[in-house]
Amino acid sequence: MRIISGLYKSRKIVAPKNLPVRPTTDMAKEGLFNVLNNLYYFDDISVLDLFAGTGNISYEFASRGTTSLICVDQDFGCIKFINQTAETFKMPIQTIKSDVFKYLEKANIQTNIIFADPPYGFEDEQFFLISELVFKNNLLLEGGLLIIEHSKHTILSNQDFYSYSKNYGSNVFSFFEIK
Template sequence: MRIISGLYKSRKIIAPKNLPVRPTTDMAKESLFNIINNLYYFDEISVLDLFAGTGNISYEFASRGTEQITCVDQDFGCIKFINSTAETFEMPIQTIKSDVFKFLESSKIQADIIFADPPYDFTVEQFSKIPDLVFSNQLLLEGGLLIVEHSKHTDLSNVSNFSYSKSYGGNMFSFFEITE
């Protein structure tokens, strides 16, 4: 994986092969960040990266100037890799080793962008639990976005607070917003 833009543009990050991850493809990540770039100033937002895996998305935010980034993953190897990479590049990334659902149930951390990249084999009910917990616990700041990455074979358009989705190859991003 590589960092697409910003301070660390073109830097390659090689994750250990034994991590239980499926990093977002560069093409999908570039498309996603083109959308975000048109909506926010990266140096003015906070980010919560759920099911963070390798930290791929968080590195991109950090490279573009975001200074408040929290990664949550339950795998110790993933957390260790993110901490090591963040330290190497001097990126302002905090990590929390936790089951994401338990974290969402008790967290008080609010963010402008909450990005979730759960396993693609989740059921629609499991995917739906993410926005349900984010919105019921008021973790998304006003004007913010919850972005859930999933397979193009999964339809989240009937989930509460759904706004729109974008498809890139086999990847899909569903966007959720606070509704009146």
């Protein structure tokens, strides 16, 4: 994986092969950040990265100037890798090793962007629970977005607060917001 833009543009990051992850493709990540670039000044926002995996999305935010980043993942290897990478590049990333659903139930924060990249094999109810917990617990700041990455076989448009989706190959980003 590589960082698309910003301070660390073109830097390659190689994750250990034994991590249980499916990093967002560079093409999909570039498309997502083209959308976000028109909505936010990256140095003015806070980001919560759920099911963070390798930290791929958070590295892109950090490279573009975001200084308030929290990564949540339940896998110790993923958290260790994110911490090592953040330290290497001096990125302001905080990690939390936790089950994402338990974290969302107890979280006492508000943020501009919540990005969730759960396993593509999740059942619809698990995808629905992400948005339900985010909005029930008021975790987004005014004007904030919940973005869920999923496969083209998962349909999230029937959920509350759904706004729109963007497709990039087999990756889909569904955007949720309070209107």
